[in-house]
Amino acid sequence: MTSLLRRHSREAALLSAIAALFLLPLFGVNGFYAVSTFRSLAIDNLPVLLAAAGMTLVIVAGQIDISIGSQFVVGGIAAGLLAKSGLPMPFVVLATIALGAVLGALNGLLVAAARIPAIIATLATMVLLRNGVLRATGGDWIQNLPAGFQWFGLPSGVAQVAYLAAAAALFGAFAWAMRNTSAGRAFYAVGCDHEAARRIGLNPSRQVVAAFAVLGVATAVAALLNFTRYPTIETNAGLGFELKVIAAVVVGGTAITGGRGSPIGTLLGVILLGSIGTVFTFLHVNPAWEKAIQGAILLVAVVADTAFRKESARG
Amino acid sequence: MLSLRNVAKTYPGVRALRGVRLELAAGEVHALLGENGAGKSTLIKIASGVVQPDPGAEIRIGGVVVEHATPRQIQELGVAVVYQNPTLFAELSVAENLLFGEDGAVISWRGRAAAARALLARIGAELDVERPVKDLRMAEKQLLEIARALGRKARVLILDEPTASLSQQDADRLLDLVEKLRAEGVAILYITHRLEEVLRLADRFTVLRDGAYIGTYPRSEVDRARLIQLMAGRDLAEMFPKVRVPLGETVLDTRALCHEPSGVDNISLSVRRGEILGLAGLVGAGRTEFARVLFGLSPATSGAILIDGKPVAIRTVGDALAQGLAYVPEDRKEHGVVEALPIAENISLPILRRLAGVWLEEPREEQLAAELSARLGVKAASIYVAAGTLSGGNQQKVALARWLATKPRVLILDEPTQGIDVGAKAEIHRIMGELVKEGLAIILISSELPELLGLADRIAVLRRGHLAGILSAEEASREAVLHLALEDNAS
């Protein structure tokens, strides 16, 4: 039991933090504890969760991608324009996901083939894509989308449940695969040590490209689940999205140095960081404090974690 | 089992290998020998598929001709390599490291743990299969690598300096294991600088020199001197020539020195001017840890350090420097030199502040570096080339030059000749002799007993962090040292 707790100390700490956070509204006004609150919390955080799952993979593989905010809006715009061109929605979905994979793989190639450090390569693509969007749209929203675009034409209640189910299935499958398949573990191996991975017959470059491509797909799916919530597409969306996602992954216990991390931790990180704002609104706290507190949580989480690791390494 | 013929490899501007052949039979231990830079590593990389040879080479594994094979394909043909520095996945568990990629697409963790335990049992290692590998000791990692190779049903096992960082005891265990595997019919290619090991084990010897194939010899045709001559291409003077110098007064004295976190326990030692004090013990006995305490890397938790009989406080490396201590660490690439920096900057690093205070003074710096590297015989195009481009022996000389620049009174050498070739080793020994003549006190940590026995005036033996005994040169013998180093013989 103690070893189980020790091995999953981060998860345990996060769970307690989340529990504490969700208990806070007991002392505020009523109305927080309703199914609908949690459902919309979940719906709002689905895009972050899916992208964060992909980001977990990329960070586990020893890389990072700060261009996903731009990829996110590009995905949304692509989906909107394709839908507007009269393509049936299933094809819109496929094309958007394919585009995501291409954008992700492009980042991967810059890192693996051109050997640009990931943070720099994706900084460049972030700037490129963001300015490209501005250039292409002039800042105008995509409007007059076909009726089948919002919620894929489903009634919003049904659609929300469907989205949740789809995302849960995708995330569950992803988390399972990352833990239990050889393909998933290969990313851990590459993140630990390129040379060692090469020696057991893995191709680190290919793994890196694959990780970025998976993140690209995850971001595209996130964009689909986000933008189909509306009848129009905002071209300014996704600013700061990458930081939200990376913060959640890091709070979730994934080591930025690669090789260690789990999608479950990421899930908890997303829940914790994604719920603060809502809980604060219910507590009628001044929203000006939200950013400061998120930063503080991130610092406390990593500092506590390092302190704990030191302690357990000694003991 | 493994047959390499007419292997050549040319890198831009360098011919790393030419005309090399190697035949490895089942149930054979085959030693591959050569000085550093002779091309052993390149040959291993070619045999394991990491590097492709120049066209014209013929590689057969178990009779199958192999061309342009990936490391993975070679592995599947039954060839496994255990590298000098274990290449394991630090964050992953023992079980996962052992059986990575051995399952199908989906992993059964329970089955994997059981298989891992069985494998470890086969080589007689007891490890918690759930532990992350980063928590293991070096010797345990080495065993893990071998177990992993066996798990791959390897018929050909290539061992690259497997004992380089192991204590005598761990090394002996490993050699036993190699013999056991030979008896099971595994073909073993064994690369080492420790000639005693291969003279004990190997059935045949292949020697490379400067990328060229020198020959393959059965055990009956070679002895130590012949092998050295074949590798060096010349006769070497006797190894480990001890320079006798009159001993001066005591320079360094430790009184009940302790550092609890690393297990250094109550060590009292002294060393005199002109003396070489050997420090023996198994890996993990606390030799490096003791050196770290002396050098301020992990300050003592209790006890005292006396220099010239006066107690001094050494809390940081800076303090140690100020007291005239110098430490050439064990891990040359990580700690001994900064590979990316030029030789000159490597040498001047500890004395920058002493040279010129706040400001850099490159002319003086470079002059000093040039003098020292000339004195130690560093072979390099100039003192402006990056230390990382040098061979191990030359890197070690740079690491040594750095500390001589500080004009130390006590020099601590931690495994100074580990993994460097015979010629460079002899030169380092010669330099040590010169230094003690000048009145320096040297503390020599080495896992190679003959080296200690040959060079040291006295040998202090550590066991589990405390001092097990001190032997004079006359008392010291292989048996006497091991007697003290091994626990079951404790008085």
Next chain:
Amino acid sequence: MVDKTSASAATPPGRPSAFARWLPNAEWVLLLVLLAEAVGFGLAHPRFLTLDNGFEIARLAAEVGLLAFGLTFVIKTGGIDLSVGSMMGLTAVTLGGAWSLGLPIWLAALLAVALGGAGGALHGLLITRLRVPPLIVTLGTFSLYRGLAEALTGGSVSYTGFPASFLALGQSYLAGWLPVQLVVVGLLFMLLWVLLQRTVFGRELGVIGHNPGGARFAGVSVASVTTRAYVLCGACAALAGVIYVSRIGQAKADAGLGYELTAIAAVVLGGTSINGGRGTLHGTLLGLLCLIVLQNGLRLAGQPSEIAGLLTGAVLIVAITASRFLFQSSARPAAADESLSNPDELTMKNSQLALLIAAILGGAALIAVSNVFLARSVTEAGSAAVQSARSASLPASAGATSVAAAKPPAVRTVVALTPKAKADPYFVSCKQGADAAAAELGVDLLWDAPTDPDPAKQTEIVEAWITRGVDVIAASCASPEALSSVLRKAQERGIKVISWDADAKSDARGFFVNQATAEGIGSTLADEGARLAGGKGRYAIITASLTDSNQNEWIKFIKARMAAAYPGMELAAVQPSDGQRDKAMTEARNIVRAYPDVKVIIAVAAPAVPGAAEALKQENRRDVKLTGLSVPSLCKSYVHDDWIQSIVLWNTQDLGYLTVRASAAVQDGTLKPGATSFSAGRLGSLKVEGDQILLGKPFIFNAANIDGFNF
């Protein structure tokens, strides 16, 4: 101290040339790029290669430069500091707050810089003592510092009215031509350069970056040296914050937003390895100049800022890939075969030559690309012929200094409009009207702004227009304080200036095209809100970001009007949407749940109204009414479905149209001070009150009339 002659006489053999020692990381590639930029832009625009413009470039580079210089130290140790931009925000607020509490301004500035150092010390502590990766530490403080700045000011407080002696730091010119902050930053650069390149400390930084373990074993106090690098970086960021405040003239929590990325890009472009070890400070300076000159040159060429953004990304990839190829050989030995350990490896003449060629080609390609864009955008504007005639005729008078002399009479009027933000649907619809007027009148229209409201970047755009020599500048000011000083400068250079949408200080512009006063907007919104709520109940406001000055102004008047006219109305909450629809939806949903008795939501940002409407729709809360300030086209469907009861706005297309009309009239002299009416094309005759041209009252769009508008 050292006998130079004896030292040089004893210089060991094989010493690399001075060139190789001072530019070890292919910094000379940047010199080539810079040269290519200078030649390209110099040809494209005559005023580019003037001393004036040079100083302007340097002035605008001062703050990012400071960040980049500090970051060079940190990145050289193998670390990173993402929080420098946030630190600027925090120091700006600290400076303003301390000063407003009565501290002398220079003492407050000192305090701010000390705070920066303390922030850096915190980073150093967490990184060296607790071994938390720098990326993570500073990602945390990135949020923390900015968050603290917002929390301390509630986001909305901004400090202005600083003494002239302080403002001189960021706005004055020594001897009339040398920008003050350039002197400060220049001196600091020299100091830092000596520190990094010529001291033991600087050497040790690089050693730590290459190999921290090796450094420690060689007696370097790794923790202390690393911490000092972060302290230095924090202090530089804080100083950048101080200079920012002095340049902009106001201290607010949003100072330096997004600056960290430009600074990091400059450092990395300058040859400093993101993995630590390699790097020079002059390299960083070159990298920074490459980026800034690119921006400036494109602005002078009348290119929108997103082109500069695109090229920045491209330059980053090209330059780093190029230097990767150069350094491939030195990066290899770690993994390479021992027999490859050849001392001659670093002298790879052929690859250097190849790189040289690649760099030149790259530079040429960049210029070519920018020219293609130039040509295309000019064609798009429908004035290709005039534009090329203009650029062809300009080099002839390149030496001329006065704007009038540089402008042959046959050339068309150039009107430059800057909205507050380019990606805002509100301004997108303004542009449609502006384009229409420009086409009617036959004037050339320049339209540029930052993506999101950012007074500093907007100032830079206007600066470039001044240098370029446009005829009229019409500005919608993201911050009146910030823009007024540069608009005054434009007036001094003989450029006609008017303001539109959001006013500047009245002495900094001729006319103000007034669509509606903040008070008018606030009151109308309050009236609508109260009407929808039935005069009694709670209301909530969704704003853009908490630091948005316009929104804060409107909110002030909403509150005032509510308090005065509708005592039954009570404010429940003000929530930020960050100008994003997604967040507006979440916030609206939380509001209606957390404040179940809210009767009406007033959303005061264009994307926030449809966001809030979507929330109400998905929550099915017919009982909550929604009004706000937005663009009809985004809201039309929600208005018809009665999720939005009304939106308050003027005709934004008419606003853009009127602004261009007024600009042209000011230029050709038909609109002079003292006029009481103005004939504005299709809008007919409009009233002029004092120096304000009135568009008319805010208009209330609702289900009955919204279909009549197509913007």
